[in-house]
Amino acid sequence: MKIETDLTGRPVSEPDKLGHFGPYGGMYVSETLMHAHEELAEAYFRWREDDEFIARFDDDLAHYVGRPSPIYHARRLTEVAGGARILLKREDLNHTGAHKINNTVGQALLAEYMGKSRIIAETGAGQHGVASATVAARLGKECVVYMGEVDIHRQAINVFRMKLLGAEVRPVTSGSKTLKDALNDAIRDWVTNVDDTFYIIGTVAGAHPYPVMVRDFNAIVGREARRQMVGQFEALPDALVACVGGGSNALGLFHPFIGDADVRMIGVEAAGHGLHTDQHAASLCAGRPGVLHGCRTYVMDDDAGQIEHTHSVSAGLDYPGVGPEHAWLKDTGRAEYVGVTDEEAMEAFHALTRLEGILPALESSHAVAYAMKLAGEMRPDQAILVNLSGRGDKDVQTVAELEGISL
Amino acid sequence: MTNRIDRCFETLAEDGKTALIPFVTVGDPHPDWAVDVMHALVEGGSDLLELGVPFSDPTADGPVIQQASERAIAKGVSLCLVLDVVHRFRKTDAGTPIVLMGYLNPIERYGYEAFAKDASAAGVDGLLLVDCPPEELSILGDGLGQAGIHPICLVAPTTTEERMERIGQLAGGYLYYVSFKGITGANRLDAAALAKPLKNLRRHASVPLAVGFGIKDAQSAAEVAAVADGVVIGSALVTSLSGATSAADACERAKAFLAPIRAAMDNSAP
Numbered sequence: 001m002k003i004e005t006d007l008t009g010r011p012v013s014e015p016d017k018l019g020h021f022g023p024y025g026g027m028y029v030s031e032t033l034m035h036a037h038e039e040l041a042e043a044y045f046r047w048r049e050d051d052e053f054i055a056r057f058d059d060d061l062a063h064y065v066g067r068p069s070p071i072y073h074a075r076r077l078t079e080v081a082g083g084a085r086i087l088l089k090r091e092d093l094n095h096t097g098a099h100k101i102n103n104t105v106g107q108a109l110l111a112e113y114m115g116k117s118r119i120i121a122e123t124g125a126g127q128h129g130v131a132s133a134t135v136a137a138r139l140g141k142e143c144v145v146y147m148g149e150v151d152i153h154r155q156a157i158n159v160f161r162m163k164l165l166g167a168e169v170r171p172v173t174s175g176s177k178t179l180k181d182a183l184n185d186a187i188r189d190w191v192t193n194v195d196d197t198f199y200i201i202g203t204v205a206g207a208h209p210y211p212v213m214v215r216d217f218n219a220i221v222g223r224e225a226r227r228q229m230v231g232q233f234e235a236l237p238d239a240l241v242a243c244v245g246g247g248s249n250a251l252g253l254f255h256p257f258i259g260d261a262d263v264r265m266i267g268v269e270a271a272g273h274g275l276h277t278d279q280h281a282a283s284l285c286a287g288r289p290g291v292l293h294g295c296r297t298y299v300m301d302d303d304a305g306q307i308e309h310t311h312s313v314s315a316g317l318d319y320p321g322v323g324p325e326h327a328w329l330k331d332t333g334r335a336e337y338v339g340v341t342d343e344e345a346m347e348a349f350h351a352l353t354r355l356e357g358i359l360p361a362l363e364s365s366h367a368v369a370y371a372m373k374l375a376g377e378m379r380p381d382q383a384i385l386v387n388l389s390g391r392g393d394k395d396v397q398t399v400a401e402l403e404g405i406s407l
Numbered sequence: 408m409t410n411r412i413d414r415c416f417e418t419l420a421e422d423g424k425t426a427l428i429p430f431v432t433v434g435d436p437h438p439d440w441a442v443d444v445m446h447a448l449v450e451g452g453s454d455l456l457e458l459g460v461p462f463s464d465p466t467a468d469g470p471v472i473q474q475a476s477e478r479a480i481a482k483g484v485s486l487c488l489v490l491d492v493v494h495r496f497r498k499t500d501a502g503t504p505i506v507l508m509g510y511l512n513p514i515e516r517y518g519y520e521a522f523a524k525d526a527s528a529a530g531v532d533g534l535l536l537v538d539c540p541p542e543e544l545s546i547l548g549d550g551l552g553q554a555g556i557h558p559i560c561l562v563a564p565t566t567t568e569e570r571m572e573r574i575g576q577l578a579g580g581y582l583y584y585v586s587f588k589g590i591t592g593a594n595r596l597d598a599a600a601l602a603k604p605l606k607n608l609r610r611h612a613s614v615p616l617a618v619g620f621g622i623k624d625a626q627s628a629a630e631v632a633a634v635a636d637g638v639v640i641g642s643a644l645v646t647s648l649s650g651a652t653s654a655a656d657a658c659e660r661a662k663a664f665l666a667p668i669r670a671a672m673d674n675s676a677p
Contacts (some may be wrong), residue, residue, distance in 0.1 A: 019543055029510060029536045030467040031561035032588055034570065174473060187466040192589040194565060210569060291538065292464065292512040296546075304485035304514030308461040 013258050013325060013334075015180065018161050019295070021328035026391055027207045029294045033187070036194045041209040043114050043351035048216065053113065060105045061220060065095050066137075067102075069226045071232060071385070076355040084378035085235065086371050088358070088388040089225050091249065098361065098390030099218060099249045100131040102181055106134035106217035111198035117143045118197045121176020122186040124179030124245070125316030127364065127390055128202030135200075143167040146185045146281065148178040152313045158394050176309040179245075180320045188346035203246025204323030207294030211323050218252025222348025225385060226256050237385035239264040239374060243366040244284065244337065247326045249389035250404035254335060264336065267326060268370045270312035271339030276300035283322045284330050284337040297324040312397070313402070314362035344369040349399065361390030362398065408555045411504035415454055416615040416636060425632040425672050426581075427452055428533040428617055429665065430508065430641030431648065432459040432475035433492055440654040441492045447658035449503050452669030460489050460509030463658035467537045470590035471642040475649065486513040486522070490529045494674070496531035506533035506559055506580070511546075523550025528660045533580045535559035541570075541577050562608055564588055575612035581637060582612050586620045594641030596621030598630035607635050618661060632672040632674030640668065 010128045019025045027037055047053040053173050061067040069090045078086045091099040111119060119136045121143070123129030129145040136143030145162055149171045150373045152159050175181040190199045204211045229236050240257060242250035244267035254265045272280030280286065283298040290299035292307060301322040312318040329335035343364060348369035360368055364387070371386045378384070392399075400407050419426055429448050433441050445456055461476035468476070493505055507526065514522050514536070526534070534556055539546070544558055545567060552556065557579030562571060565588060567572045574582070578621050587595040605616055617637030622628050627640045651657035
């Protein structure tokens with residue numbers, strides 16, 4: 001398989017009309033939701049070309065989210081890693097503390113244009129739930145967030161934040177009680193309340209048009225970064241590194257660079273206790289093609305096709321599927337995917353905190369860990385741009401528990 | 408190509424009867440009782456059986472079928488075992504049509520070609536995949552069609568006229584009309600409101616129309632039977648079977664559950 005090229009010979013990665021990226025993506029949803037997805041796709045592809053819609057989105061990103069986010073040269077981290085410069089795209093500085101807000105601002109605006117009064121969302125780490133509750137509060141819309149019981153426990157602070165924002169957090173007790181089950185229940189809610197409800201999916205997974213739409217709203221990260229790199233460092237980075245659960249922050253950074261053949265793109269999955277164990281969440285590194293939550297993509301399942309329970313220290317990466325465009329980028333060889341264990345991520349969490357005074361989310365710590373490893377294999381005149389997708393305030397309690405410290 | 412499903416609906420139409428289509432999750436409450444329960448369902452007046460293939464993430468199902476799936480998976484029920492159950496059932500029942508209902512991933516893992524071959528050999532007549540709309544059916548390949556297995560398609564209250572037409576052309580066996588916007592087992596059925604959409608749907612489809620979701624007892628079944636060609640009952644039956652303590656008990660429950668429903672449907676035939 002090859003990435004297609006456009007008329008100018010520039011590679012593009014766009015799906016067909018039904019959202020297929022090669023053999024991945026698509027619309028694997030129940031009949032009741034087909035019309036909702038068609039309606040959403042029609043609205044999205046119409047409004048994303050609309051000058052007023054784009055202007056309102058850009059205005060929200062500038063004045064509500066606080067964009068552009070800076071690129072920061074982590075000098076002390078670079079020194080310790082030894083080798084290529086490590087640069088951080090500071091998505092952790094966004095309003096609500098992660099890249100997730102880029103997407104929820106966009107989808108909320110679309111909900112407004114489509115006249116939907118109620119917002120639902122699923123969340124793992126709680127960042128997407130908080131970002132959804134935030135935009136719902138701002139627009140005065142009812143908001144229900146589905147969250148696995150296990151995640152509610154490990155992300156108690158975010159649960160409280162969502163409640164403060166006026167959202168109802170509905171605990172999900174089925175299956176593994178984590179992100180995948182929260183998605184199941186959100187889908188069930190949408191099937192039932194499809195007329196007035198807008199489902200804000202938080203990652204580049206799900207049925208068409210979600211993978212494209214969530215990517216586009218997050219692609220502001222890569223577009224900004226491309227411009228900033230040229231302005232600030234007079235060259236594009238040699239490698240992009242981002243963590244991948246569903247893969248929205250990674251695709252947001254990668255996508256505007258797909259045509260830059262010299263820029264390596266590396267997605268870092270959660271290797272949990274190790275890829276050789278059954279305790280990880282690395283669908284691209286260790287899974288295989290299957291169908292989950294509306295799209296065909298790499299999934300982690302057993303030989304009977306049942307989706308497996310995953311493990312990662314970070315709730316946001318604890319998902320047995322991945323966005324279909326990542327599956328396509330993997331198969332075409334345009335992007336590489338690697339795993340980082342819980343332990344390596346924890347080391348990186350402490351390293352960045354102590355060396356740079358930046359407390360990263362555990363999800364983003366996976367990317368930092370791999371960037372440090374990779375930097376050591378590269379020359380000092382080269383540069384690695386890491387998407388520091390979120391801040392770690394939400395993880396303080398988890399870190400304390402893991403290290404046996406009572407707060 | 409016609410199969411048991413087509414012949415079943417032809418006979419029913421001649422007799423002026425509506426198809427009673429129970430849904431059970433295979434292997435719940437116990438995998439060893441599955442074949443016996445199927446025979447009991449036929450004795451209890453069923454015309455066609457829908458067998459749920461358990462899946463870990465059944466997004467269109469309510470808590471009853473979701474939990475039945477979880478229990479079945481915990482007891483080791485897989486697509487492979489479901490086909491074995493059908494195979495064993497066929498040894499003594501060559502006539503009752505069987506439709507497998509479930510989600511795509513277990514079939515993806517089994518292999519689409521191997522599945523078509525094995526399902527046909529076991530005696531499966533139709534396949535209803537909740538998360539595979541007509542637009543994506545090509546993923547199944549040509550094997551099912553060659554094996555004479557019908558793709559059973561869903562139509563929902565949200566289905567547009569344009570899609571109805573496309574689905575009507577594709578449909579084999581029967582169309583499954585989802586009675587409301589929601590998940591299986593929810594209490595949202597408005598039988599009186601079904602006549603209009605079903606009449607409309609008949610303009611686009613020549614196959615019989617079965618209705619499912621929310622039908623739970625004799626009264627609701629009779630109301631639906633008055634306007635549809637088939638009545639699907641799932642969650643209420645699954646709930647009734649779930650407390651069974653033995654194969655014999657499960658069979659008794661199945662027959663006792665269906666008896667009043669069959670009687671009420673036959674009395675309300677259009």
